[in-house]
Amino acid sequence: xTFFQALVLALLQGVSELFPISSLGHTILxxxxxxxxxxxxxxxxxxxFVVVLHLGTALALIVFYRAQWYAIVRALARSIVxxxxxxxxxxxxGWLLVVATIPVGLLGVVLEHPxxxxxxSPAPAALFLLINGLIMFAGEAxxxxxxxxxxxxxxxxxxxxxxxxxFIGIAQALAxxxxxxxxxxxxxxxxxxDLDHEHAAxxxxxxxxxxxxxxxxxxxxxxxxxxxxxxLVQAIAGGIAAGIAAYFSVAxxxxxxxxxxxxxxxxxxxIVGSICFVLARKGVIT
Amino acid sequence: xxxxxxxxxxxxxxxxxxxGTGTINYFTESGAAHSHHVKHLVVMxxxxxxxxxxxxxxxxxxx
Numbered sequence: 001x002t003f004f005q006a007l008v009l010a011l012l013q014g015v016s017e018l019f020p021i022s023s024l025g026h027t028i029l030x031x032x033x034x035x036x037x038x039x040x041x042x043x044x045x046x047x048x049f050v051v052v053l054h055l056g057t058a059l060a061l062i063v064f065y066r067a068q069w070y071a072i073v074r075a076l077a078r079s080i081v082x083x084x085x086x087x088x089x090x091x092x093x094g095w096l097l098v099v100a101t102i103p104v105g106l107l108g109v110v111l112e113h114p115x116x117x118x119x120x121s122p123a124p125a126a127l128f129l130l131i132n133g134l135i136m137f138a139g140e141a142x143x144x145x146x147x148x149x150x151x152x153x154x155x156x157x158x159x160x161x162x163x164x165x166x167f168i169g170i171a172q173a174l175a176x177x178x179x180x181x182x183x184x185x186x187x188x189x190x191x192x193x194d195l196d197h198e199h200a201a202x203x204x205x206x207x208x209x210x211x212x213x214x215x216x217x218x219x220x221x222x223x224x225x226x227x228x229x230x231x232l233v234q235a236i237a238g239g240i241a242a243g244i245a246a247y248f249s250v251a252x253x254x255x256x257x258x259x260x261x262x263x264x265x266x267x268x269x270x271i272v273g274s275i276c277f278v279l280a281r282k283g284v285i286t
Numbered sequence: 287x288x289x290x291x292x293x294x295x296x297x298x299x300x301x302x303x304x305x306g307t308g309t310i311n312y313f314t315e316s317g318a319a320h321s322h323h324v325k326h327l328v329v330m331x332x333x334x335x336x337x338x339x340x341x342x343x344x345x346x347x348x349x
Contacts (some may be wrong), residue, residue: 105332106333218328
């Protein structure tokens with residue numbers, strides 16, 4: 001992998017991890033489209049590089065939501081020490097995040113590798129990207145129907161119930177499929193639980209933080225694997241680039257979702273997914 | 287409920303040790319026996335910790 005390729009992949013990871021367009025799908029499709037055949041995605045050095053990118057992205061999310069994370073961790077600690085639940089919104093948000101993280105933690109450990117083995121090539125990734133777009137349109141349509149039929153108003157994050165939080169967590173676990181977006185699926189689930197776009201996006205980004213951080217930290221031993229041969233400068237530059245891209249992405253998206261919805265991303269996924277699927281079926285990208 | 291939570295915590299803790307020592311290898315990357323599955327160990331111990339917190343909530347005095 002050249003320095004340029006590393007930088008492009010890092011920026012791609014930082015942006016696509018938070019935009020609802022699937023980072024896993026893009027890290028399969030973009031190198032295939034650019035015919036970067038020198039990148040071995042299963043090599044120890046590439047996996048070590050991906051670990052650094054995840055850590056950079058997670059760090060950016062923690063920095064962006066630092067005040068909220070501080071309040072949440074403090075409230076959770078207080079709740080554990082006292083041994084009871086209170087009505088504090090930060091504490092409630094913290095427990096909702098814990099509940100929503102369990103499905104992806106369990107399913108990730110059980111299913112990550114079989115799923116990657118089955119679907120980790122361009123054709124399935126393109127197909128799932130297309131499905132990701134359809135999920136976003138379906139989510140938006142259902143949300144509007146719900147709001148119209150039952151005259152329900154949007155609610156803040158801390159008014160979610162624990163089963164609703166679990167539902168959002170299970171939806172997030174769909175992102176184990178390359179092409180299905182973590183933030184997209186969890187946002188759609190949030191919208192179906194009566195969150196508005198702004199709160200659904202915030203909950204999705206808060207929920208992504210422990211998952212991405214754990215994905216990075218649990219793979220740290222790969223950095224020190226004898227076969228890793230990680231180029232230090234390349235890895236550091238990649239981690240910083242991914243972190244900066246993630247920070248600006250989350251800053252942009254939190255503003256964007258104050259007054260916009262998921263449909264533009266849905267169109268993007270449908271168009272790019274369709275094109276890539278046709279190219280993969282014709283053997284243009286492999 | 288408190289007893290169930292504590293029992294579950296012990297089960298998850300032991301499962302973590304068994305994964306860590308490579309005694310069991312269900313749902314692991316290679317499926318290979320006698321390799322150390324750190325990721326599975328950590329997840330099992332996190333679940334054990336959550337069960338203990340659940341038990342704590344069951345036992346704390348109510349206001």
